[in-house]
Amino acid sequence: MKREFRWLPYEGRRHAVRAVLVAHEVGETLCGVPLVVPATSPYERWCWPTCPGCDSAWRSHEGIPAFPRDGRAPGRYTPRRRQARDQRT
Numbered sequence: 578m579k580r581e582f583r584w585l586p587y588e589g590r591r592h593a594v595r596a597v598l599v600a601h602e603v604g605e606t607l608c609g610v611p612l613v614v615p616a617t618s619p620y621e622r623w624c625w626p627t628c629p630g631c632d633s634a635w636r637s638h639e640g641i642p643a644f645p646r647d648g649r650a651p652g653r654y655t656p657r658r659r660q661a662r663d664q665r666t
């Protein structure tokens with residue numbers, strides 16, 4: 578399946594942009610930041626944090642539930658097996 582958006586590191590965040598944008602082209606991120614697509618994206622820029630605005634816009638476009646789900650905070654995941662065990666006691 579052809580994706581409509583791709584991820585692109587830009588000004589300290591990994592943003593989503595239209596997949597058709599090529600290097601040096603003027604466009605904007607999914608969260609609305611105007612940009613000129615950089616010619617290269619050095620490896621370390623892919624370690625920048627994901628832009629929350631682009632993440633939620635991309636998820637709603639793809640039909641993926643927002644994160645964190647059910648109001649759970651990220652990083653506080655409890656495995657199902659442990660939940661079941663905890664409920665028995």
Ligand SMILES: [Zn+2]
Pocket residue numbers: 590591592593606607608609610628629630631632
């Ligand atoms: Zn963004």
